[in-house]
Amino acid sequence: MENLVDLFGVWLTVLLTLAVFSFLYRDNPVYKIAEHLYIGIAAGYTFYQAFRTTIYPNLVQHMIDGAQKIQAGDPAGWQMQWRFGAFVLGMLMLSRLVPSWSWVSRWPMALVVGAFAGLNLIGYARANLVDQISATMIPLAGRMPGVNGMLPLLPQASPGDSSIINHLVLVVGVISVLTYFFFSKQQNKPLRRIGVVGIWFVMITFGATYGSIVLARVSLLIGRVYILTDANQPSMGYPFVTGAGLIIAALVIWRIWLLKPDDRNPRG
Amino acid sequence: MMGSGQQSRYQRFLEAFVALDRRWIFLSVGLIAIIFMNIDMSLPITPSDQSTEVYHTIESLKPGAIVHMSIDYGPGSEAELWPQHVAMLRQLLRKGAKVVCSSLWTDAPPMIEKGFETVLGELQKEGITKQRGVDYANLGFKAGDRVAIASIGTSFRQTFPTDSMGNPTSQLPIMRGWDNYRDVDLLITISVGDPGAVEYVQQAQSRYRMPMIAGVTAVIAPQLYPYYQSKNIRGFLGGLAGAAEYEKLVGEPGRATKGMNVQSAVHVLIVLMVLLGNIAQYLLKRIARS
16 A cells, blocks of 8 residues: 555656646646646645644644643733634734735734844844855964964965955945945946946855856756656656657647637747 | 758757747656766765865864754755765864754754764764764754844853753753853854844854854855955855865865765766757857858
């Protein structure tokens, strides 16, 4: 029985993977089936996880424990009931379903936005402002405690030390990029020139990010190919080869018999 | 000197090449991936500073050190993050660290269980046995993104009243004697996006200043360099390349190392297509001018 479940799982994985890949040919019903299945299952699964691991233990169970303490005469149980407020605010979000009452949902939303902004303000201020400014203040020569060694050409420097070139790139990059985005003063010729250096830094950063994105997308393909080739075992009935054949056959039937002639744009 | 017929055929070829249907490129990439996955070859891999730092940070942990490992990815990013996840977990458990896993992504809890199952199976073959709730724990998923991270920092037990199996967290032996990030020896996040490494730096590391390392997808990696430079994170693994470097550092080449052969081959194809496309465009322009 367990083997049958495994077999079904492997075939389902392979067929759905190939169905999603069929989009590379063009939008088609096989892809649509996989897409709808994914969205439906993801929505249901997310709700289940949120209820089981957050709403139930952090709200329902917490309040039940509090109620039990109240029954036992422990006043601490009353303090545990404050989460009822979270329940009320959560229910107010559902007022969006009734258009005439949808304005009520702004209250919990305001609380969420406020809490989010407050938390982010502190996090950004520390990690993205203070720490980054501090990390940019580096000496171009000599050594500073807590900072990697400076000049690798100096006799005391170790092989792992960052080089003066790195530090120069950092300082020039920060100053020139900030100059490019400095709009409080009309940019004269020298400032514009520094700004041009800055835009080069920005472009190189974008290029590096784009390269990383390509790397990540190819990795995703590698992962899928691993799954397809690993599953393609004789004991499983060659799901990859058989599945590919089935999907191609389905696409051919759809293309020849079901697709309207007007939609048969080969480059679609 | 080409005749007019020859020139027009040559021109037609260039025009056809420039207007090549992208699906031929998809097909070529797919074929190259399948072919190079089945070829045994080893390209040189040089571990970067940030990968080496990850290795040394884990290696410097004392037995019994408390490690919070936030697994924030699902099966969709398995190719990049699974090798990192397993390699780090293996090293942590071998070092005798107490590993507490949790997640901010709904599809991650099965990855946590799969990670433990895989690594514990391997360790058992080496004669090392670990006990759930004593040496490791899975606290499961928690909704709330940044708010959840801030809450975890304040109290693990209040944020996770129960573990993924429904056991009260406060009764787990692994959770005794500590409850927040001030008591944690190392924070690790293996993440695919938001919430992930950047959010952990902002909401946890910058506040509690505990050592932190990360394993991220290649898309996220460029965002972590500033935090690495400012020492918010001690090191990080970026994508499949990072995982391959880590496999080299721990001396156990695996799927990431093999995957890098495919990466290299596909990159050569992409660079070749870009170059050939540009050359074809240039030649077409020259023909049009002449």
